[in-house]
Amino acid sequence: MSNAASVAHDEQQHHPRLAHHFESLEQQTDSSLFGMWIFLATEILFFGGALMAYMIYRRWYPDAFALASSHIAILPGAINTAVLIISSLTMALAVHAAQTGERGKILFFIVVTMILGAAFLGIKGYEYYEKYAEGFIPGLGLEFRFPEPEYAKNAQIFFSIYFVLTGLHALHMIVGLGLMTWMFIWVKDGVIDTQYYAPIEIVGLYWHFVDIVWIFLFPLLYLIGRHVHHG
Amino acid sequence: MSSSTVAMPPTHYLNNGLTLKSWLFTKDHKRIALLYLVAVTFFFMVGAAFAVAIRLELATPAGDLLSDENYNRVFTMHGVMMVFFFLIPAVPAILGNFLIPLQIGAKDLAFPKLNLLSFYIYFVGSLFTMYSIVSGGLDTGWTFYTPFSTVASTSAVVPAALGIFINGFSGILTGLNFIVTIHKMRAPGMTWFRLPLFVWAHYATSLIQVLGTPVLAITIVLVAAERIFGFGLFNPAVGGDPVLFQHLFWFYSHPAVYIMILPAMGIISELVAASARKQVFGYTFVAFASIGIAVIGFLVWGHHMFVSGESVYAALVFSVLSFIVAVPSAVKVFNWIATMYRGSVSWETPMFYVAGFIGLFAIGGLTGLFLASMGLDVHLTDTYFIVAHFHYVMVGGTIMGYLGGIHFWWPKITGRMYNDLLGRVSAVVIFVGFNLTFFPQFVVGYLGMPRRYHAYPEEFQVLNVLSSAGASVLAVGYLMPLFYLAYSLKYGEIAGDNPFGAVGLEWNTTSPPPTENFKTTPVVTWEAYEYPTPVEGHVV
Ligand SMILES: [Cu+2]
Numbered sequence: 001m002s003n004a005a006s007v008a009h010d011e012q013q014h015h016p017r018l019a020h021h022f023e024s025l026e027q028q029t030d031s032s033l034f035g036m037w038i039f040l041a042t043e044i045l046f047f048g049g050a051l052m053a054y055m056i057y058r059r060w061y062p063d064a065f066a067l068a069s070s071h072i073a074i075l076p077g078a079i080n081t082a083v084l085i086i087s088s089l090t091m092a093l094a095v096h097a098a099q100t101g102e103r104g105k106i107l108f109f110i111v112v113t114m115i116l117g118a119a120f121l122g123i124k125g126y127e128y129y130e131k132y133a134e135g136f137i138p139g140l141g142l143e144f145r146f147p148e149p150e151y152a153k154n155a156q157i158f159f160s161i162y163f164v165l166t167g168l169h170a171l172h173m174i175v176g177l178g179l180m181t182w183m184f185i186w187v188k189d190g191v192i193d194t195q196y197y198a199p200i201e202i203v204g205l206y207w208h209f210v211d212i213v214w215i216f217l218f219p220l221l222y223l224i225g226r227h228v229h230h231g
Numbered sequence: 232m233s234s235s236t237v238a239m240p241p242t243h244y245l246n247n248g249l250t251l252k253s254w255l256f257t258k259d260h261k262r263i264a265l266l267y268l269v270a271v272t273f274f275f276m277v278g279a280a281f282a283v284a285i286r287l288e289l290a291t292p293a294g295d296l297l298s299d300e301n302y303n304r305v306f307t308m309h310g311v312m313m314v315f316f317f318l319i320p321a322v323p324a325i326l327g328n329f330l331i332p333l334q335i336g337a338k339d340l341a342f343p344k345l346n347l348l349s350f351y352i353y354f355v356g357s358l359f360t361m362y363s364i365v366s367g368g369l370d371t372g373w374t375f376y377t378p379f380s381t382v383a384s385t386s387a388v389v390p391a392a393l394g395i396f397i398n399g400f401s402g403i404l405t406g407l408n409f410i411v412t413i414h415k416m417r418a419p420g421m422t423w424f425r426l427p428l429f430v431w432a433h434y435a436t437s438l439i440q441v442l443g444t445p446v447l448a449i450t451i452v453l454v455a456a457e458r459i460f461g462f463g464l465f466n467p468a469v470g471g472d473p474v475l476f477q478h479l480f481w482f483y484s485h486p487a488v489y490i491m492i493l494p495a496m497g498i499i500s501e502l503v504a505a506s507a508r509k510q511v512f513g514y515t516f517v518a519f520a521s522i523g524i525a526v527i528g529f530l531v532w533g534h535h536m537f538v539s540g541e542s543v544y545a546a547l548v549f550s551v552l553s554f555i556v557a558v559p560s561a562v563k564v565f566n567w568i569a570t571m572y573r574g575s576v577s578w579e580t581p582m583f584y585v586a587g588f589i590g591l592f593a594i595g596g597l598t599g600l601f602l603a604s605m606g607l608d609v610h611l612t613d614t615y616f617i618v619a620h621f622h623y624v625m626v627g628g629t630i631m632g633y634l635g636g637i638h639f640w641w642p643k644i645t646g647r648m649y650n651d652l653l654g655r656v657s658a659v660v661i662f663v664g665f666n667l668t669f670f671p672q673f674v675v676g677y678l679g680m681p682r683r684y685h686a687y688p689e690e691f692q693v694l695n696v697l698s699s700a701g702a703s704v705l706a707v708g709y710l711m712p713l714f715y716l717a718y719s720l721k722y723g724e725i726a727g728d729n730p731f732g733a734v735g736l737e738w739n740t741t742s743p744p745p746t747e748n749f750k751t752t753p754v755v756t757w758e759a760y761e762y763p764t765p766v767e768g769h770v771v
């Protein structure tokens with residue numbers, strides 16, 4: 001940071017990426033980051049509505065929720081959790097590389113993050129297929145085959161929430177991959193430099209947010225039934 | 232009044248590029264505001280056309296003009312168009328967009344491209360919702376209550392809901408843009424407590440937009456998931472709870488009322504100060520009243536479910552909070568009146584609209600207290616009393632404020648003056664027409680006429696005919712400004728930079744302003760509404 005500041009001090013010329021309505025690049029960067037934080041607040045309430053539904057129904061139907069949850073295989077979800085946590089690290093490293101201006105490193109870490117994100121989506125797709133094969137799709141005109149028929153109705157609610165939440169999360173991942181492709185091009189084209197790297201930071205914030213959502217979803221959806229199942 | 236010798240500035244934002252492209256791809260907040268002005272006015276007309284059909288149908292007790300099914304579609308579309316495509320965007324997207332950068336001394340909003348994107352999101356959302364009109368209509372009411380909307384309705388729920396979902400992001404991004412702009416783009420010396428109250432009101436509104444709208448968005452996603460995929464989230468058949476939908480829906484839709492009224496209140500604060508030529512009485516109280524309304528407004532949604540099987544204890548809490556949220560609104564009204572007291576109030580058109588606002592908002596607000604009382608609400612729920620109440624607040628209040636603002640800043644926006652006499656007449660016609668339309672609805676509702684029926688018992692006809700007659704007066708009032716404002720564009724007197732002699736940074740630049748708003752960045756060394764102290768006696 002101090003490096004970048006002294007560079008900015010030396011050259012009095014306007015940075016090519018400084019928009020005309022800002023006084024300084026610092027004001028512009030502050031504004032963009034602040035805007036992203038506000039957007040993330042919006043996102044929290046977006047997921048919050050569905051989590052509210054989850055909380056209410058889990059309280060109403062604890063047995064059905066625990067049973068339904070225990071029918072989800074833990075391993076793919078656990079692997080995915082690890083994949084996302086690592087991808088958060090590589091994303092952070094990409095932002096750090098942007099700060100220090102190591103272009104090769106930025107590109108490398110963006111690509112690694114994208115590969116991890118794609119791996120997550122692949123595993124998620126496999127899990128969806130598994131749900132389909134086991135008859136856990138609560139709609140689309142498919143037969144819902146729940147092993148404990150007395151809980152089948154309420155378990156449909158659990159799987160409805162499961163698909164809504166994980167589906168929206170996956171959608172956010174796909175958007176994230178799109179954003180990273182964009183950043184990859186910008187870094188390659190030299191748009192990003194040590195003074196102007198706010199876009200990478202913003203994509204980083206977004207990516208960390210999507211990871212954190214998963215950190216909540218994993219226990220809420222995969223782990224609530226374990227003690228019931230084995231107890 | 233300015234003398235007629237003033238001339239238009241040679242270059243300003245209106246003549247900086249005259250091609251269609253220079254308008255449709257503009258990043259200038261002032262031009263985007265005018266794009267919204269055209270679009271929002273169009274959707275007001277669409278919503279009004281549905282209102283005409285409603286009032287025609289209700290002129291007679293028999294359901295003779297529209298079938299019950301079509302009547303459902305007509306009142307639903309009236310509500311959807313007016314709420315989501317007119318009332319919510321009207322003041323923030325048009326006047327907020329135009330004025331916030333000017334009032335804080337900035338060159339533009341923080342994110343001009345995002346601002347343009349917001350407009351197109353609004354536009355695309357409206358296309359989806361308009362498509363639902365021609366593909367079977369929508370018969371759920373604007374509230375989309377489940378399980379009717381998810382499993383029973385055969386109308387075009389998904390396109391309409393998708394349009395509202397998309398449109399929501401327009402509001403979110405506009406709110407985000409405003410918040411960042413107000414935090415980061417203020418001119419040197421423009422401290423928080425020197426901000427015009429219009430800006431404070433928009434800050435509070437933006438908080439609601441950013442935190443409330445996403446909850447509506449996810450609610451629509453859940454409804455769509457149930458309708459498209461057959462998921463059972465609100466379906467009692469699998470143990471889902473329709474009342475949960477109501478909670479989620481009103482968590483946004485009650486605060487949405489404040490998205491409509493807070494910006495209008497911001498306008499009133501500006502207009503009162505400019506007309507009375509005084510600092511707004513209790514500036515900080517009015518500023519924090521906006522924030523208070525935004526915060527408490529998030530905690531009252533349960534008053535929509537007093538008869539939906541909500542627990543009586545929850546209802547009690549929501550009832551108390553609904554009374555409390557009236558306090559900051561009352562603070563504002565009293566402060567406006569205190570501002571006018573012993574001010575030299577000049578009665579030009581904007582002030583007529585202020586008076587209209589205070590009159591209609593007071594009636595709407597006070598009848599809201601009736602409805603916040605649980606016992607009385609049981610009697611009044613789903614009657615015309617409710618319809619009258621929310622029209623007084625959302626429509627009476629918001630449109631009076633909106634039109635007052637349009638008249639006040641019209642010379643700034645266009646550089647020209649309209650006919651002030653016609654302006655005053657329009658305000659009076661709207662006030663009279665509005666009361667004639669909606670006051671009888673309080674009575675007929677109290678007597679027990681339910682909302683959303685196309686037929687009614689004959690003893691209610693007199694009141695309904697009064698209401699329909701009032702609606703035609705109201706229509707004349709709403710149409711008048713359209714004509715004389717359009718006329719002023721070409722033939723209006725040149726306004727000059729500050730025709731009302733108001734203070735505020737927007738009056739320190741030319742009318743119309745240049746594209747970059749100010750020739751040099753202003754430095755603020757004065758307090759908000761720092762009008763010269765009136766000399767003993769009388770000053771005009
Ligand atoms: Cu309400």
